[in-house]
Amino acid sequence: MSAAKAPLVFITGASSGIGQALAARYYAAGYRLALSARRTAEIEAWASAHALDPDRFRIYGADVAQVDSIVSAGRACIEQQGVPDVVIANAGVSIGMDSEQFEDLDVMAQTFAINNLGLAATFHPFVGPMRTRGSGRLVGIGSVAAIRGLPGHGAYCASKAGVVSYCESLRGELRASGVKVVTLCPGYVDTPLTQGNRYGMPFLLQPAEFAERAYRAIDAGSSYRVIPWQMGVVAKLLRVLPNAVFDWGVQGRGRKKRRGEQ
Template structure:
């Protein structure tokens, strides 16, 4: 088929599923990746999607061989994607004083960072050879400053921003674009357990629409919603003493098992 192809990890719920719906509406073929492959397949059938316009690949982004194999299978079965969205991610609070939370930090970096690089890996050479393609990394406004109880998540998302910026410079001469999307608070299963206020909260569908527009418009970096973009700019210049005072007493992210 000649329709463009989008490859999305973490597609079984939340942002990933909303992005899949938006790209399908735009005429794209779908390559959807998650550990729970059966759930995505059932969802695609429930939407009435044409079976020739989608395929599902079971993979765990923490397992490099697993996610690389999924990417290669996509190329073999559906061709080189036009857009690859590394969306799979986890967000769990940690307390560094708790020994068990060191493993939570490892899992966070393996998922949010190593998993992103492994997601992109199978497509870089084919996209370079073709001279086109878009690699999209989903970061977070949590990348801007460290939040109490969010050490693993904030650090991992800051790493996403830097990694995508580095990759963008590396691939610029090849015609392959790298886009960083930094969501604010989005109503998904990942955020519904939060025990603090979430200003400018967006539905996953609204986020997907705005992300689709930003990626299509050729943006290299976009904070969604724009209001959070203003907040992040202010946070960047806030003196440490004032930032620390503002965050004093803020509820911490729930730890694993809480």
């Protein structure tokens, strides 16, 4: 298949971690890549190191926390490469917060701006064109942290619960259009986002393994998938625990580092 006729995937947060692993997996599958991040130099270095065909990828500098920035990147993608077959809103942050600390309210605002509004703004340029075409996949990256609120993770857990609910709403809106909305909830993946965690991370996946499983779930058009499946079982068990039991179980659990903590 010529590069011009190959399917196209648009990925945010493509400069490292899950985003970069997904880019590698889709490139191996023959896709053209539309890669977006604030740190475009890191994408360029990665593409050079892996000898990517310049006819099969474009880089779009954008900050998902700024609506105009990420919407402009999406529109540029459509203009330069066409309407993607898959859009993966992967960019996200995870920062600990303490509501007693005034400055952590800014952390919550930043988290929502990136993880929630940024996700919706990522999808925005593509919804209409995909609906008109009658096909496409919009992929939201949630987290098992969406299932229950964890001490010190208020901003992150709330934002990822919002991702799950938002994608569910969008899925209903687009049900008859031919456009599928896929919600992926990773467990623990060995990325810069998790490497500073101060607690155990069961069923930890390498980014490439997560990307392989995510690729299969997206290709199948799954509406909702927890990866790995073992964390899905854990999440379901946590959901049905009585509050008193759950609260006792997480008492004393290590908290995610707040902004500025080493």
